[in-house]
Amino acid sequence: AQRVTQPEKLLSVFKGAPVELKCNYSYSGSPELFWYVQYSRQRLQLLLRHISRESIKGFTADLNKGETSFHLKKPFAQEEDSAMYYCALSEGTYKYIFGTGTRLKVLA
Amino acid sequence: SAVISQKPSRDICQRGTSLTIQCQVDSQVTMMFWYRQQPGQSLTLIATANQGSEATYESGFVIDKFPISRPNLTFSTLTVSNMSPEDSSIYLCSAGGSEKLFFGSGTQLSVL
Known part of the structure; x- marks a missing residue:
């Protein structure tokens, strides 16, 4: 069955430290x-999609089909990055499967 | 892009009653959806609101419990019927497609 797994409910990092939010599918x-x-x-909004291969607000994510992962990374965390992050999978249609989310706290 | 207005933002309801949630999009959209997010859980798709025809429900959700209307391409309602405490959740309206979803601000429902 299709599934998206975000193993961490909460991730705390210090400002300026690297961030990696894990997502496996x-x-x-x-x-x-x-x-x-x-x-x-604020409402839930799109941060980035793998097909665009873009960097948004310093975040990148690479799709690793071998490891079935799509981890979200940022080299230097900022306090304004504190938020709830959801990884989602689409079958190419309107149907999305969401992970349970990871709360990122960036500490000063 | 699309801006979605959803109301009410929150409500506290008595067991056995019904609540209708409204969703207004600022532009015409083909696809509108209703999600539920139970405490500590992921977003779960309830149904796709189809304009001019009956909604398409996902497994585990039925029309009698969650009737949906979609009278035009900018508006939809979701009713949570005969509520029980297990229906306490956040309900989200969404619009978009395979490239991107836009979300409303959500309705936080508490059933006593």
Whole structure:
């Protein structure tokens, strides 16, 4: 069955430290992977998608089909990065499967 | 892009009653969706709201419990019927497609 796993519920890092939010997926075909973010008192919004291969707010994510992973990385965390991050998988249609989310806290 | 207005933002309801959540998009969209997010859980798709026809429900969700309307390409409602405490959750309206989803701000429902 299709599944998205985010093993960490909470990740705390110090400002300026590297960040890696883990995401593993289970899917038999060729999925599209996304990271969505929800900042405090804001709505859920798209951060980036693997097919774009872009860097948004300093974050990047590489799809590793061998390890079925799509980890989100940033070399130097900022306090404004504190938020809830959701990894999501799409079968190429409108149906998305979301992970349970990781709360990132960047400490001053 | 699309801006989604969802209301109410929160409500506290009595067991056995029903609540209707409204979702308004600022532009015409083909696909609208309703998600549920139970405490500590992931977002789960309830159904796809289809304009001009019955909604398409995901496994575990039925029309009698979650009737959905979609009268046009910018508006949809989700009703949570005959509520029980297990329905306490955040309900999210969404629009978009395979490239991107836009979300409303959510409705936090507490059932006593």
